[in-house]
Amino acid sequence: DGGITQSPKYLFRKEGQNVTLSCEQNLNHDAMYWYRQDPGQGLRLIYYSQIVNDFQKGDIAEGYSVSREKKESFPLTVTSAQKNPTAFYLCASSRPGLAGQETQYFGPGTRLLVL
């Protein structure tokens, strides 16, 4: 079955620690996205990538970093510079096509908690 997988489902971060969230897709989609979801705030875009080896900052990129070395993978690192990382993180992908028209397909999410 095609889809998007995110791991782990739950992640705990200690003070000053960097953690990496995994996102893999086998849908052959070119574009991939990372969102942060907080209660009452909807989804906010962290980073997005339209092709391999290229990515752009979203609205709340500070304290996060990404890489896009393979089409299938778009890992997100939450660095120690992100002072309030507790949130639900969602990865998404979309097909190439007319920009803005394509449906985004979401993974099941990773819940990050700070110890």
Added chain:
Amino acid sequence: AQSVTQLDSQVPVFEEAPVELRCNYSSSVSVYLFWYVQYPNQGLQLLLKYLSGSTLVESINGFEAEFNKSQTSFHLRKPSVHISDTAEYFCAVTYTSGTYKYIFGTGTRLKVLA
């Protein structure tokens, strides 16, 4: 700046009653409009979208939404809800000018009561 407003954070409704979830957007340019649904502890799934053509769009599970350009709205409706419709619903816009960025509303939590 462009934005999406979902005024109702929570909407309780009895089973088999009708429901409307409101969505308004603020934009000076043409938009595409989407409704996504999120079940507890899951990712989002597309419910329906408006790209062009008929302003009334329907989903396979009985929801419909109507694009109203003059009122900059895209309200979601269902004539008779089921317990299984309990979820959070997000309205989103993208722009016809060629960006890949979505702007999401803050979500409306629909709770269907027995």
